[in-house]
Amino acid sequence: MKIYISADMEGISGVVSSSHVEAGSGEYERFRRLMTREVNAVIEAALECGASEIVVNDSHNKMDNILIEEFHPKACLISGSPKPLSMMQGIDETFDAVFFVGYHARPGVAEAIMDHTYTGTVMYAKINGKLMSEAGLNGRLAGYFGVPVALVTGDQNAVKCAKDELNDPVGVVVKEAITRYSAKVYPFDVVREKIREGVKKAIEKLPNLKPTVEQGPVELEVSFYRSIMADMALLIPGMAKKDGRTVVYTAKDYLEAYKVFRAALAINSGVQ
Ligand SMILES: [Zn+2]
CATH class of the missing domain: 3.30.1360.130 (Dipeptide transport protein)
Incomplete structure (x- = not known):
């Protein structure tokens, strides 16, 4: 079983402030370590459930946030930017499932940590008239290659956006957003357990999960x-x-x- 993970940063547990996700800020070095730890927890859970190959695509900002020296030795990492398919670089039809880790809501959603779509220039993006978060946009690219999105982690509205826009992924709420820059956050032991349960559920329902396919035009x-x-x-x-x-x-x-x-x-x- 081959798993593709696209890992963003705003939806990582504990992240609430832009200083946590901006390279060069005082807190960034700390939070990229937490991002690496959370991605590793997803990898570990997937391996426990029978994954044989895992590719992680670093999908935040300059896309070189995950620390390779602390990265799980049984997965491989796509790091750096720009890359043509950006947050989905490396996806193809050989994967069995896609996981979105550390994702966030689309712009304008209330109670959502750092809601936006791709860049601060986008007020909204629609596909065939339907509003899309990054999960919806990226999940349709996975769908183009016939791969379903099985798991989404982030705050409650990141999960809600993904569930509205995609065919029934399992959602793991790793923090409860109060405003754009505040949330109720949990200790990592709690988050790790939620992730383990979510991954297990996602892999169990994989045989019944359908990719989200947008027929042309x-x-x-x-x-x-x-x-x-x-x-x-x-x-x-x-x-x-x-x-x-x-x-x-x-x-x-x-x-x-x-x-x-x-x-x-x-x-x-x-x-x-
Ligand atoms: Zn993002």
Whole structure:
């Protein structure tokens, strides 16, 4: 059984502040260690349930947060950026399941630690008219390759977004968000136990779990916080304007929609 793990940082247990997730800040070194520990706990639980191969893709910011010197010796790590498929680099049809670890809610959701989608430029992203968090967007890429998302960990609204957007993944709530920057957090022993139970449940239900597949054509809609970002995204051939800050693109399949989404954000890196 081959497992693909995409690991973000805002939804790691204990993380509540932007200083916890920003390289260079005083607290970051501490929290990247906690992220590594939590990813290791997921790997350990998956191995206990019969996983034979585990690939972890570091999916937060510069994507080099997980400490290789403390990383579980039975898994392998994709580290660094940029990479073409970003948070899903390395996914293909050979995997049996995808796990999202440390995920967060889409922008505008209340009681959600550091809600956003990919970058601070995106006000919302929709696929075929439906609002998507990173779990929804990334889970559909897994679906394109025929792989179901079996597990999502994060705060209660990260889990809720993923359950709304995907075919029935198991959710593990590792902290209860109060505001964007506060949460009720648990000691790691409690979190580890919740993760162990969640992974077990996810692997048990795998035979009945269906990938989330978006049949083509696929409509991508992205609304940015500023109109200049929509103007820049319109440089992509085939991109159309919906309103001052919103663009739409009709892709032949989900892989193309995802690539266009990535390109629209890449064009806007550095645009204020
Ligand atoms: Zn994220």
